[in-house]
Amino acid sequence: MQVMLADMVFALSEAVDLVGVDDDLHGRRVAVMAAECARELGYDTAHRWRLLHAGMLHDCGVSSTRVHANLVNEFDWHGAQAHCVLGEALLASIPVLADLAPIVRWHHTHWSAMPPGLDPDVARDANLIYLVDRVDALTAPSYGAPDYLLAKEASRQRIAAASGREFCPALVDAFLAVSRREAFWLTLERRHLTRYLNHAAAESLQGELDLAGMLALARAFSQIVDAKSPFTAEHSLGVARLALHLAQRAGLDQPTCARIEIAALLHDIGKLRVPDEVLEKPGPLDPQQRASMLCHSFETYQILSAIRGFDDIALWASCHHEKLDGSGYPFHFEAGEIPLPARIIAVADIAQALVQNRPYRGSMPDDAVMAHLQKLVANGLLDGEVVGLLDADCAASLAIARGAAASALH
Structure with missing residues (x-):
């Protein structure tokens, strides 16, 4: 690629x-x-x-x-x-x-x-x-x-x-x-x-980037996104680590796993447009602030889809808030329209956010994270097989989401 x-x-x-x-x-x-x-x-x-x-x-x-x-x-x-x-x-x-x-x-x-x-x-x-x-x-x-x-x-x-x-x-x-x-x-x-x-x-810049070059760019720009708020520090890196881990456990081939990692690193790049005070608000968002947040995954899609050869990566990255019942955003895709890599990133995004400290709550323990994910599965929102992969390897997976054992993946 x-x-x-x-x-x-x-x-x-x-x-x-x-x-x-x-x-x-x-x-x-x-x-x-x-x-x-x-x-x-x-x-x-x-x-x-x-x-x-x-x-x-x-x-x-x-x-x-x-x-x-x-x-x-x-x-x-x-x-x-x-x-x-x-x-x-x-x-x-x-x-x-x-x-x-x-x-x-x-x-x-x-x-x-x-x-x-x-x-x-x-x-x-x-x-x-x-x-x-x-x-x-x-x-x-x-x-x-x-x-x-x-x-x-x-x-x-x-x-x-x-x-x-x-x-x-x-x-x-x-x-x-x-x-x-x-x-x-x-x-x-x-x-x-x-x-x-x-x-x-x-x-200008007519050279081609190989996979290593793309990963270097994606990792660097994920740091820009993660630096936006102290509450999102290393979120993109954590999502990428966990998504890669789950993709490997799902038996996906190496090229697909690499593209999933890039998509996960860049999934929140559209969040750069969200004002700081919205990301750091300690309570519920008002309608205007919520509308600002609803834009970010579509911004991600627009940015990444401009890169020739990134069609799959743009789609997978921008679908991290889609739900299997069609209630997600920004496209309101239903189960049959959401590919497995996007489902993996969606689970990794939620799991990593739950183990982070956020302005409205502290980091959740492993059992509480799994209970929350299983509830989303029961409500028809997340892919049960992907959550099952995480559950079968819960301690190691959530340690990766928190940042442990990251060196083992690269």
């Missing part, structure tokens, strides 16, 4: 942008501005695409809607470095994207404060991402407004005023030159942005 690297990067960058909730294009606008400034600077094609990809993933260390709000609403936020460090670590763990890690690490550092020993090329690239990132923060409130083009002058003046201190003078000059053109700003509107990025996807 192989997929195009560009498909994975573009789809996962869409997930990163979901953290903006009401504005889900920040990373992609930054990417396009960086690529256009790189063109103005005369950079070669490979360099331009590297900056495009760095822009798309520059905020991969952000999963909190609160942190994202600070980053886009304040020009220079004192807490910005934390997500740069996390983003660097995530990208460094993915061999095919490791060259972007140092750019992300320094993309909120003032030009005058760059470490003396840092590679000059890395410093300039990181500073360019910082510059256009701040341009987007300045301009975002005006996108879509009738006088949108009028707002560009204030942004240009603010960037010019920071030349030599926050931003490299040569980069400021390039930005001021390219941003004189209305086309630069109009390309950032949604429909034009999509066309630009579709063209970029056809030209």
